[in-house]
Amino acid sequence: MSELSSVALSLREGLRRLAKAVVVITCRHDGQRYAMAATAVSELSMEPPSLLICINRSASLHAPLSQGADFCVNILHSMHSDVSAACSGKARGEARFETGSWIDTEEGCPRLADAQASFLCRNVDAMDYGTHRIVIGQVEQVFLTGTVSPLIYADGRYFELGNPISVT
Amino acid sequence: MSELSSVALSLREGLRRLAKAVVVITCRHDGQRYAMAATAVSELSMEPPSLLICINRSASLHAPLSQGADFCVNILHSMHSDVSAACSGKARGEARFETGSWIDTEEGCPRLADAQASFLCRNVDAMDYGTHRIVIGQVEQVFLTGTVSPLIYADGRYFELGNPISVT
Numbered sequence: 001m002s003e004l005s006s007v008a009l010s011l012r013e014g015l016r017r018l019a020k021a022v023v024v025i026t027c028r029h030d031g032q033r034y035a036m037a038a039t040a041v042s043e044l045s046m047e048p049p050s051l052l053i054c055i056n057r058s059a060s061l062h063a064p065l066s067q068g069a070d071f072c073v074n075i076l077h078s079m080h081s082d083v084s085a086a087c088s089g090k091a092r093g094e095a096r097f098e099t100g101s102w103i104d105t106e107e108g109c110p111r112l113a114d115a116q117a118s119f120l121c122r123n124v125d126a127m128d129y130g131t132h133r134i135v136i137g138q139v140e141q142v143f144l145t146g147t148v149s150p151l152i153y154a155d156g157r158y159f160e161l162g163n164p165i166s167v168t
Numbered sequence: 169m170s171e172l173s174s175v176a177l178s179l180r181e182g183l184r185r186l187a188k189a190v191v192v193i194t195c196r197h198d199g200q201r202y203a204m205a206a207t208a209v210s211e212l213s214m215e216p217p218s219l220l221i222c223i224n225r226s227a228s229l230h231a232p233l234s235q236g237a238d239f240c241v242n243i244l245h246s247m248h249s250d251v252s253a254a255c256s257g258k259a260r261g262e263a264r265f266e267t268g269s270w271i272d273t274e275e276g277c278p279r280l281a282d283a284q285a286s287f288l289c290r291n292v293d294a295m296d297y298g299t300h301r302i303v304i305g306q307v308e309q310v311f312l313t314g315t316v317s318p319l320i321y322a323d324g325r326y327f328e329l330g331n332p333i334s335v336t
Contacts, residue, residue: 014285017189017243019189044298047173048176050297075185117181127295129212139176141175162329163330
């Protein structure tokens with residue numbers, strides 16, 4: 001990997017302040033299951049209902065998603081830091097599914113049974129930029145469980161939601 | 169506005185769990201200043217250093233950004249709920265800058281002086297999808313202030329970061 005520019009280093013430092021819910025993106029392709037913890041996810045449009053994810057070319061999910069695999073975006077619960085760790089560490093492929101309670105959708109896509117929310121997405125469009133691919137998913141099905149308590153990543157660590165703030 | 173489909177309604181419900189730092193996106197175009205609170209922001213690539221924002225066609229920022237205006241993404245501090253409210257409420261144009269401490273960059277783009285981080289972006293690429301436009305900004309300058317304490321939006325409300333969670 002080449003050295004990052006000074007602007008890239010500053011961007012990385014600044015992004016530690018862009019707190020985000022942690023998700024695990026999953027798919028099944030050619031019979032194999034894939035999972036990756038991520039925060040580069042954004043809501044996109046309500047018509048059609050859609051969201052986007054940004055995937056590094058070096059990620060194992062890049063090949064199946066570039067070949068059009070549908071995918072699931074699972075928002076982790078604050079108790080799921082172990083799932084996030086399993087899906088972002090050294091474990092690869094099936095080993096990532098040893099942590100957490102995974103079930104298959106009708107289409108065979110893995111989803112986390114007790115995720116805060118799971119969005120089952122059809123892979124409908126994409127755009128390459130720099131080291132990454134922006135993949136657009138049209139949301140076809142949504143699963144919700146439990147009350148709102150997402151796992152948050154900021155400043156290089158995991159957090160739970162804190163106190164509510166009222167608008168002054 | 170047409171009625172949302174049942175999947176869109178479920179997506180909206182699920183997205184309440186995708187906790188996110190609140191940012192204010194700003195630009196100057198034809199001498200006018202624009203500001204909009206948003207959460208549809210994502211890191212994209214480190215080479216080149218870049219991020220993306222998703223802008224509704226109905227937003228006032230849509231026209232200047234579609235015409236290539238450069239922009240600034242300001243991550244709000246937990247004390248900035250008033251700035252978020254001013255930049256997402258009925259106030260339009262200059263009135264949005266009456267709340268918060270705004271200064272101009274050398275290029276004339278407004279930035280929030282005490283934002284957690286401000287990313288000054290060159291408007292380099294875009295893609296339209298559904299009701300929105302994905303705009304890619306190449307980050308040219310980064311400003312950081314204070315310690316890490318972002319304003320978070322989840323479940324329709326503002327929060328501060330809570331307790332850190334250690335990986336078990």
